[in-house]
Amino acid sequence: MRVMLHEVAHCRAGDKGDTSILSLFPFDDRHFADLEREVTAERVREHLAGQVRGEVARYVLPKLCALQFRCRQALDGGVTTSLALDTHGKGLSSRLLAMEIELSG
Numbered sequence: 001m002r003v004m005l006h007e008v009a010h011c012r013a014g015d016k017g018d019t020s021i022l023s024l025f026p027f028d029d030r031h032f033a034d035l036e037r038e039v040t041a042e043r044v045r046e047h048l049a050g051q052v053r054g055e056v057a058r059y060v061l062p063k064l065c066a067l068q069f070r071c072r073q074a075l076d077g078g079v080t081t082s083l084a085l086d087t088h089g090k091g092l093s094s095r096l097l098a099m100e101i102e103l104s105g
Contacts, residue, residue, distance in 0.1 A: 006097035008033060008050065012028040019050070019076040020092050032065040038101035044069050047099045048092060052066045069096075 005011075005024075008031045015020040024039060026032050041058040048056075054073030061068060074092065 001103045002100055003103055004097070005039070005099045005101055008101075008103070009097065011093035011096050015075055018054075018073055018075050020071040021070040022071065022093055022096055024045055024069070024096065026065055027073075029065045032062070034101065034103050036060060037104075039067055039099065041069065043099065044071070044096065047072070050097060051092065051095070 008028070009024055009026045011025070012023045014023075014034040022044075026034060031040055039058075041056045044058070045052060045056040046073065052071045052074040055073070056072075057069070057070045071092070
């Protein structure tokens with residue numbers, strides 16, 4: 001079954017310079033395996049193309065049932081230098097949650 005990520009998970013965003021950190025957590029731990037399988041660094045990079053211009057690295061935190069993504073070159077230079085409306089990149093969490101994923105049985 002295909003669902004929008006926001007139906008099964010929530011996301012927090014943080015920033016450091018021109019790097020955005022996105023932390024993804026399932027509402028129900030049973031969906032963690034689906035997130036781990038479906039939400040890869042490559043898919044996140046493709047999904048956020050246009051805003052994230054650098055490398056996307058994924059970190060799996062199984063004891064927390066969380067995935068964390070480090071997105072480089074994502075904030076147009078960073079908070080103090082960007083003219084973007086969302087200099088902290090908080091909107092990236094909402095954009096990530098708009099990704100469609102496949103849930104297992």
